[in-house]
Amino acid sequence: MNVWFDGSIKDVDDLGLSCLSHTLHYGTGVFEGIRSYEVENKAVIFRLQDHIDRLLQSAEILGMSVNQEHDEISHAIHEVVRTNSLTNAYIRPLLYYGRGGMGLDVNGVKPNPVHLMVAAWEWESYFSDSGQAGVNAFVSDWKRVFANPSMVQAKAVGHYLNSHMAYSDAIKNGYEEAILIDEDGYIAEGSASNLFVVKDKKVMTPKTTNALKGITRNTAFSLLRDMGYTVDECDMNVEVLLDIDEAFFTGTACEISRIGSINGKKLPGSDSASLTTKLAESYLKLVRMEYKFNDYFPQNLGEWFSVVQAVQLDKNNYVA
Ligand code: PMP
Numbered sequence: 001m002n003v004w005f006d007g008s009i010k011d012v013d014d015l016g017l018s019c020l021s022h023t024l025h026y027g028t029g030v031f032e033g034i035r036s037y038e039v040e041n042k043a044v045i046f047r048l049q050d051h052i053d054r055l056l057q058s059a060e061i062l063g064m065s066v067n068q069e070h071d072e073i074s075h076a077i078h079e080v081v082r083t084n085s086l087t088n089a090y091i092r093p094l095l096y097y098g099r100g101g102m103g104l105d106v107n108g109v110k111p112n113p114v115h116l117m118v119a120a121w122e123w124e125s126y127f128s129d130s131g132q133a134g135v136n137a138f139v140s141d142w143k144r145v146f147a148n149p150s151m152v153q154a155k156a157v158g159h160y161l162n163s164h165m166a167y168s169d170a171i172k173n174g175y176e177e178a179i180l181i182d183e184d185g186y187i188a189e190g191s192a193s194n195l196f197v198v199k200d201k202k203v204m205t206p207k208t209t210n211a212l213k214g215i216t217r218n219t220a221f222s223l224l225r226d227m228g229y230t231v232d233e234c235d236m237n238v239e240v241l242l243d244i245d246e247a248f249f250t251g252t253a254c255e256i257s258r259i260g261s262i263n264g265k266k267l268p269g270s271d272s273a274s275l276t277t278k279l280a281e282s283y284l285k286l287v288r289m290e291y292k293f294n295d296y297f298p299q300n301l302g303e304w305f306s307v308v309q310a311v312q313l314d315k316n317n318y319v320a
Contacts, residue, residue: 002083004076004118009083012119022097022112026104027158029096030058033192033252034077036120036308037287038087043308045081045091046287048074049300050215051252052093054155059095061154064114066095073116074306080118081308090123090253096157126254127176134260134267135249137190138175139238142166144188144210153213163191177249179241179262182210187236189214193251195259196220197236197244198275204232204240216250216283219298223282226296229275245269248276255287256280 001012023029034051036043052073059066068076073093081089093116100112127135142165146152151159166178170191179195182188189195189211196205196217203224205217221231241247246269247259258276261267269276285291289305298304 018099020099029157031094034091036089043087045306048306049303058154076118080120089120091120093118134258136175136261137177137259138170140166140178144180144182167191190249193249198246199244207233222298246276256283
């Protein structure tokens with residue numbers, strides 16, 4: 001696999017990364033999850049600008065000094081998709097601290113350098129069945145806990161210990177995904193996704209006080225608005241989940257994934273005419289540039305699609 005590392009494409013097996021990386025020991029990095037989709041034999045990256053903006057914002061929240069500008073990160077991502085000849089790809093940029101001093105201070109006597117790594121691979125479906133049957137979700141005992149309010153919006157490596165514990169607990173208990181509650185008892189989000197519920201044709205989602213401002217969440221807002229729905233961003237008690245028609249997760253990896261049951265209780269609204277089905281279909285059309293907005297045009301729609309130029313091979317079949 002080709003990855004981008006600090007300014008050029010390298011073979012992942014040639015990197016020899018240090019086991020004394022600060023991020024490995026203390027969880028101090030930030031990352032993104034991005035998808036590209038095949039459109040007319042080319043890879044088209046969905047909402048790349050927004051993902052890079054969030055990557056840089058996450059780094060800023062953690063106080064990381066990033067050496068790359070927005071454009072260079074964009075170039076790196078394009079190169080990784082291009083040189084791996086991928087079309088439907090999951091792309092993972094990571095900004096992390098390398099080897100330096102082993103104390104917590106990254107700017108100490110031996111400063112820890114900030115590295116940019118970008119990898120990409122094919123990652124088909126996030127859940128085994130997010131279609132008709134839907135995901136069996138579980139309200140976790142693990143709370144969505146962040147160090148302080150601004151940290152909620154950082155997609156920081158360390159946060160995913162919380163997600164990992166909740167997710168593993170769900171799997172151990174025979175479920176496929178966890179729903180996390182915040183310290184005030186309100187529903188926060190999934191382990192790596194945002195959550196929406198539908199009741200009597202009304203759509204609700206938790207505020208982002210204790211949930212990541214998901215880019216797919218934002219895309220779902222636009223699609224729902226175009227489909228004639230408004231979304232109520234509100235504080236939701238867990239009890240809400242006992243009496244809903246439909247629910248779904250949104251996320252770059254899981255796209256729009258229907259929730260089939262919560263804590264073993266089946267949700268009634270899972271027929272093909274359901275809002276979740278329509279939204280999921282519209283989302284998959286949109287990312288493949290086939291969806292036409294009718295009533296509502298997102299402001300920055302023109303920036304949502306980045307086309308990757310196909311890889312050119314030289315006469316020895318090497319990437320030119
Ligand atoms: N919440 C968390 C904790 C996540 O990790 C993700 C995935 N990035 C999301 C929500 C959904 O965000 P997005 O739609 O931007 O992928």
